[in-house]
Amino acid sequence: LFRSQGQYDEISNIDFRGLAGTGPRFKLSSSEKYKFYLGSLVMLEYEKSEETFGTNINRDLRGSAYFSFSLYPTDQISVVSTTYYQPKFSEFADYRISNESRVAFKIYKNLGFVSSFTLLFDAFPPTGIPKTQYEWTNGLVYTFD
DSSP: OEEEEEEEETTTTEEEEEEEEEOOEEEEEEOSSEEEEEEEEEEEEEEEEEETTEEEEEEEEEEEEEEEEEEEEETTEEEEEEEEEEEETTEEEEEEEEEEEEEEEEEETTEEEEEEEEEEEESSOSTTOOSEEEEEEEEEEEOOO
């Protein structure tokens, strides 16, 4: 499995974060009602952030281990969650943990409700940025068939 990602995050003062990596992904179990996956990657990371005294550029080698599951207890309900642990290989105390979770259910025909939660923890964030950040959003979704 090869992955690449580009990211901009104004709230975290990250002008650009680029990741490229490779590693295996394992399907732990799968059925119509549930799916479980476990994966690990080795990633090259380039991060440009705005610090108090100027621009900071990091070039690091990180690991990434993740666990993901999808649950479909009924045709109207879904629960999907992925958690990542990403240590810096040269300094294991420098790590990130993130989780993205989503619950969705059908209200009526093509109308549904979605609740999403994202949690980010960075042991060494850019200066002035909290170590822990989160976002919780709720909304209605209409699908066109």
